[in-house]
Amino acid sequence: MDLYEALYTTRAMRRVRPDPVPTEVIRSMLDAAIRAPSGGNSQNWRFVVVTDPDMRRRLGELYREAFAILRETVYKDLWERARQVGDEASLRVQRSSQWLAEHAGDVPLWLLAFSRNDPSGASIYPAVWSAMLAARGHGVGTCLTTILAHFKSADVFELLGVPDDRGWVLNAAVSAGYPLGRWGIAARKPVHRVTYQDRWGEPVPWEVNEPLYRPSG
Numbered sequence: 313m314d315l316y317e318a319l320y321t322t323r324a325m326r327r328v329r330p331d332p333v334p335t336e337v338i339r340s341m342l343d344a345a346i347r348a349p350s351g352g353n354s355q356n357w358r359f360v361v362v363t364d365p366d367m368r369r370r371l372g373e374l375y376r377e378a379f380a381i382l383r384e385t386v387y388k389d390l391w392e393r394a395r396q397v398g399d400e401a402s403l404r405v406q407r408s409s410q411w412l413a414e415h416a417g418d419v420p421l422w423l424l425a426f427s428r429n430d431p432s433g434a435s436i437y438p439a440v441w442s443a444m445l446a447a448r449g450h451g452v453g454t455c456l457t458t459i460l461a462h463f464k465s466a467d468v469f470e471l472l473g474v475p476d477d478r479g480w481v482l483n484a485a486v487s488a489g490y491p492l493g494r495w496g497i498a499a500r501k502p503v504h505r506v507t508y509q510d511r512w513g514e515p516v517p518w519e520v521n522e523p524l525y526r527p528s529g
């Protein structure tokens with residue numbers, strides 16, 4: 313697959329079929345992940361691949377509980393306001409997130425990423441994103457989630473048997489499966505509105521009003 317197609321179309325693909333993700337694809341995702349950079353090349357990461365139906369069901373329950381907390385706290389006002397003003401983009405994310413919460417136990421693959429001794433907290437994300445790009449290359453949709461890490465970390469540690477005295481931190485849980493929907497280019501605020509030239513606040517002398525990559529055909 314073209315590099316730019318992967319970069320531009322790797323969306324939060326939450327709605328996926330329950331069909332298993334082949335081991336070859338899982339291997340490829342992880343093998344791509346560990347090629348990613350980490351601070352000082354420390355590679356202080358561990359990944360847990362969850363495919364066992366009972367483990368997925370239990371993880372799914374935790375995810376649903378975490379989502380309920382999120383909905384009633386962080387996103388309560390935001391999503392209420394989105395409903396009031398008819399902010400369709402936010403409502404789409406809301407519906408899609410809700411779908412994932414309701415089907416979390418049926419998602420065929422969860423990839424959990426842990427790290428330790430990483431004060432920046434940043435070393436794990438290139439690896440996670442590489443796994444997601446590799447999945448995209450195989451036609452597998454993913455969604456990076458952090459609510460399990462925020463709200464249910466201790467339960468996840470217990471469920472997976474992660475030692476809680478070795479400094480491991482749960483950073484992300486990536487859902488993965490064959491998409492129900494279609495791939496598309498992620499809509500974003502235009503780059504010239506979020507980039508400055510040389511000094512904070514100075515506009516760049518160019519604009520990009522349409523994505524510079526367009527899929528052929």
Ligand SMILES: Cc1cc2nc3c(=O)[nH]c(=O)nc-3n(C[C@H](O)[C@H](O)[C@H](O)COP(=O)(O)O)c2cc1C
Pocket residue numbers: 322323324325326405408409412455456457458459460498499
């Ligand atoms: C750090 C981070 C945490 C996220 N956590 C969650 C999450 O817990 N649950 C979820 O459904 N999506 C989560 N997402 C996915 C975002 O909502 C998604 O990337 C964003 O809405 C853009 O989606 P799009 O690429 O399909 O436009 C997370 C994304 C990032 C980068």
